[in-house]
Amino acid sequence: MGFDEAVFCAGKSVTHLAQILDQAQEKGIRLLLTRLPPEQFSQLPEAHRAKVDYEAISRSGYFGSPHALTGPPRIAVVAAGTSDVYVSREAARTLRYYGAASLEITDVGVAGLWRLLERVEDIRHMPVVIAVAGMDAALPTVLGGLIGSVVIGVPTSVGYGVASGGQSALNAMLASCAPGLVVMNIDNGYGAACAALRVLRAIDR
Amino acid sequence: MGFDEAVFCAGKSVTHLAQILDQAQEKGIRLLLTRLPPEQFSQLPEAHRAKVDYEAISRSGYFGSPHALTGPPRIAVVAAGTSDVYVSREAARTLRYYGAASLEITDVGVAGLWRLLERVEDIRHMPVVIAVAGMDAALPTVLGGLIGSVVIGVPTSVGYGVASGGQSALNAMLASCAPGLVVMNIDNGYGAACAALRVLRAIDR
Amino acid sequence: MGFDEAVFCAGKSVTHLAQILDQAQEKGIRLLLTRLPPEQFSQLPEAHRAKVDYEAISRSGYFGSPHALTGPPRIAVVAAGTSDVYVSREAARTLRYYGAASLEITDVGVAGLWRLLERVEDIRHMPVVIAVAGMDAALPTVLGGLIGSVVIGVPTSVGYGVASGGQSALNAMLASCAPGLVVMNIDNGYGAACAALRVLRAIDR
């Protein structure tokens, strides 16, 4: 289906990860590492760490060079709050790995509506929008009502109490009144990027 | 605490309801009847029906005259969709029972944001706002971010699938990013009106 | 955002529906009617029924002519079982309303894997695939792993016990191992079609 193997690092031992990198090196392939928190990354041997382009907020790494950039951004990655950036950055980093530039916009949650309205025209120009939000997760609904692009909602696990680790945000997106909003699993910035890439391919084929 | 006895009619037999009305008549007191669907109301004896000011959408009735009107509206009752009106009307009818006029606004859900923005100034003038919404329930969050009045969110049981009888709307409101949004049980337009009345009393005392 | 108003009929009274159709006639606009079960449709006045192109399985109707067809099918609508057809037909009917032909394929659930494999090449040619399934809902995962098109999963409420009205199917799709699978609310064939249309527009712009 056209995606490289991505390595989901959470829960894997450092020995196992080092082994995976060694095998990739032998085969001469690149790898996208996801869910690799800084503590886990810092325990990798120095030699392995040196070969990984690591970014802490998204907890992601590139082993080998990412795919070459394929042109100007066609995807907006929009996050409702600064707390949601660990997910929107994962999406943006995954897109970049596959050679797709993106327009990142942050802190435009609907409780401060005017900040969002100031950016709507920029977002509207993109054929695909990834909208990341936690808690009440109203951002993708508002966006889906304002623009006709493909809108991919990603709920985050931010919040407490009834936020329930992102379950409320997920349900709010799935029950959205905006027609044709599509949704990913909680915190799945990686998957949202893959979905966006599927759309770009549909455009390009 | 200053509220008349309200009769929650759902699940009560017609005989039981007639008995309650007879007792009220004997005592010379007025009654607010809630959750009285048309089918149940139509089964009441004609003599009893004649004494009730009934409204079908809100499924509510006044037995005896409601309290006298106390002035111009100080409460906005705002519904996201036309499907939510059974709840917003219950709130408005409860307010009217207690003598409080209200400003009713419907079909201003955030998936069609501009319709809401056109009415924001009208809403802002009210010290209390009851915001009724189902599904993603983003309306109270957007309102709570735009205005400084008391905003009371009421989730509705409208929708299917993950809407889960209103649970998703409820959770979205409770997890709202708008500071100080207060929330009622699902479909509880009656309770929202009582809460609004408590605020009016606080203003008036 | 480019979608006509769709009328969600479930729970609306016959009087209310007739009123909506009359208003549409006056304004000279077409309407898509969704979630209109045969019993409800048959209670509409004959004059109104005559103006609606109704289909019972999908519980949908066109008031006024649908948009003109825009070319050969670019969307596959695939249903795992014959019980899921009420949802896949809703998607196909919504697409047709907006002028998009679709390729409908049914009864290719993964418990009978070879039936699916026989149709994979037909499906692969479409840039967008709507995959409808209930219960274990493994169809979109298998499809998402086999082809690179945009795959939109729609869980159905078919089943009993832990199927929980579609919740298990929904969760299985959201937790899918296939990268970039996007998901709709339970039984939301209408929404899946709107999402597919957003992709077609992205292709066409």
Added chain:
Amino acid sequence: MGFDEAVFCAGKSVTHLAQILDQAQEKGIRLLLTRLPPEQFSQLPEAHRAKVDYEAISRSGYFGSPHALTGPPRIAVVAAGTSDVYVSREAARTLRYYGAASLEITDVGVAGLWRLLERVEDIRHMPVVIAVAGMDAALPTVLGGLIGSVVIGVPTSVGYGVASGGQSALNAMLASCAPGLVVMNIDNGYGAACAALRVLRAIDR
């Protein structure tokens, strides 16, 4: 809507927090810090800590002087048990930040009813009551039945087993028989204070 930016500190890195304080200092604005546990606070650089009026129980801090006091208490903050004080103190501290004094009353849960009844008259004089309780969460219901003020229920995550991190307390409050009781998310003392402030503003305007 008239609230300063509040900084939700949980999950933010120490570097990020220090940066936020530095920016506030440059802009010359005050900040309310919430959900800042002692361990996190103690890791801030000494220079930053010195500028924060920190209180450990409520896990809250004032950066810059709080708003000036606006008069005698008009809000009662009532906690059912000593274990609920982390939430009631957060409410009281937020109120004080915005210049509102409050009357704090603790350990008046309904399993020891007479302790509550001794304080009812004091509470009744306040136009707004914040009632904080976990587990069976019966306190706001009893209060809402005894007094006509605005009663804001805040469930806490205290307890084990079916207490379910506050979900049972939340549901008990939402399902309360006391008319017009309004409810916040679990542990959301900050939000309860904001709601109370909205009421005070409605009184004062």
Added chain:
Amino acid sequence: MGFDEAVFCAGKSVTHLAQILDQAQEKGIRLLLTRLPPEQFSQLPEAHRAKVDYEAISRSGYFGSPHALTGPPRIAVVAAGTSDVYVSREAARTLRYYGAASLEITDVGVAGLWRLLERVEDIRHMPVVIAVAGMDAALPTVLGGLIGSVVIGVPTSVGYGVASGGQSALNAMLASCAPGLVVMNIDNGYGAACAALRVLRAIDR
């Protein structure tokens, strides 16, 4: 363990029920019929109905004479609201079947606290108290805090939204702050009576 066979009638066909009664008659044994709604009872053949001492509110029947009364009431059966009486009456009828008189008290929910306080002394004299309540279900907690008798809480399925068919009431009782409150399944008045009878036997042995 000393209980007669009780016949749980819900879901049993009328033919099956008639058969059960015939067999009991042949064996010369008495039977307690529970969960037998009026519609189901009225479909039994006249000859069978004539042999059953039926009571509609509790949906219960005695086939054959109940056990002889064993003395004055030692059990209080207390219901929070008039809507909870279908459960409290089931408890009282089960007790009477086994020869135990009971003191029934209704409409003493804690949202109207003074009504309860007027009856506390009557309740305190009973060694066993069955406390029936729905929604916030605070009654057993308040009673358990006021008196030292055995207190058996029975949640009811009364209410809507988060009441969730009695689940919230059940959880509130299980999480109660009153030490030693014991709890039954939702609507299980029959079981509460059996528990109370176990206590009476422990007293009498």
Added chain:
Amino acid sequence: MGFDEAVFCAGKSVTHLAQILDQAQEKGIRLLLTRLPPEQFSQLPEAHRAKVDYEAISRSGYFGSPHALTGPPRIAVVAAGTSDVYVSREAARTLRYYGAASLEITDVGVAGLWRLLERVEDIRHMPVVIAVAGMDAALPTVLGGLIGSVVIGVPTSVGYGVASGGQSALNAMLASCAPGLVVMNIDNGYGAACAALRVLRAIDR
């Protein structure tokens, strides 16, 4: 209602606990300490630890001498597995604190039925039985079917997966087919003991 204040230690700081003990000493009262894990106890100052009769498995302590023993055991405390002992010991320790001896029986879960059957006669002699079990939690049902005493079920949080921290065990007990089985919150050995004491008092009065 006749119970001393019990101190629920979980989540309380060591300083707070020491303070509570000091106050008790000043007032000359005894205290029952519950949910005090060894790590927390070991952090108390030596002087305070010396005054507490601590037991690690039940995580409970007596500050001051417990109430005097009142006679031979009248309560059986039965645990299904060795993993459930932390709860059954809490019950037994609470009973002893209040002067009630108990008969402790362990490892008689129903998956090894004959071990239970060997002890049934011993258990039957007790007017009250506390039955502690996790996972499928079938022990109280089997006991409730075999003996006529008061049976108090206590679910434990033992297990994984669907055991869900004791929720499955709790539900299995509440849904039990054994008539008159009463149930406590998950892991609430303390509450079960208080319930048993209420029964003993009913016997003794």
Added chain:
Amino acid sequence: MGFDEAVFCAGKSVTHLAQILDQAQEKGIRLLLTRLPPEQFSQLPEAHRAKVDYEAISRSGYFGSPHALTGPPRIAVVAAGTSDVYVSREAARTLRYYGAASLEITDVGVAGLWRLLERVEDIRHMPVVIAVAGMDAALPTVLGGLIGSVVIGVPTSVGYGVASGGQSALNAMLASCAPGLVVMNIDNGYGAACAALRVLRAIDR
């Protein structure tokens, strides 16, 4: 995998069912009809009904002759209560359809343990046991502890309140202490029979 197509009838229209039977007749194949309630069956045309060997309790039908009997019973189908028979009969009827006799045993729930113990030896002789139970669902655990055969647990949706449509029974079986107990979806007697047939085939191959 060796199973005929089974027709899950619930939710299918009478027209659709008649069509399916006609097609089967044309192809000359037999069919197992499941979940066909008497009301639905009675609406089939007389000609179709005449060709179906229908049984009402299990809501199942054979269209065409079932497979020939293959020998004496090797499967025990055990139901805890008479209310569970709709599921155990579905299992037995499915087995008979495929030519497998079974030993049906009913009303041996563990709340009346001795009735079960009297039948244990009969059950032990069978290499496969299907154990059907609702509510606390302790039967399969007790059986799994007593015998070494393959034990297949089937939870039923019998009960109310926390029984939650069979969810509690399901969880109790999955969390069972008896090693190697396998479990089916709620009410899935058909599936249990298929599982038993897979075991018989493993024995026979």
Added chain:
Amino acid sequence: MGFDEAVFCAGKSVTHLAQILDQAQEKGIRLLLTRLPPEQFSQLPEAHRAKVDYEAISRSGYFGSPHALTGPPRIAVVAAGTSDVYVSREAARTLRYYGAASLEITDVGVAGLWRLLERVEDIRHMPVVIAVAGMDAALPTVLGGLIGSVVIGVPTSVGYGVASGGQSALNAMLASCAPGLVVMNIDNGYGAACAALRVLRAIDR
């Protein structure tokens, strides 16, 4: 029923475990240790560790020699992903403990369908298949549709968000369209092995 006592080590203190091993040594019996993570194992005294054949991935140990091998593999243990191996290895180790060889196959999840299809013939030869999978858990459904052997599904707790600690995988398996698929609790590789052994015994008796 023919299983040795297995020691579930999670949550047991090192002292307790050492004691259990000492007692086994005295009695001269072998033991299977499950859920013994490396950290816990490494804290056992050296002398005890030396007597245990420990394997870290499955977190299992043999104390004493396992049962003698009884022939070539008759059970396939198939894992969808490398992350599921902790469960499939627990099954294989349990089988080996009881003398049953097994065929282990890994990384054949259905998102990469062709890898599975290459191995189907190997799997088909086994009378029993244990299929281990997390997240969407489609592997057992696909296998159950392809082969006629006994298929035992084991969901794993791998994944995040809606994976919900394995609950989604569990439900997907229980709701499977493949007839006769049987299911274990989440992560219960031990139980799956015991179920497989019950089948082997049924074959061998």
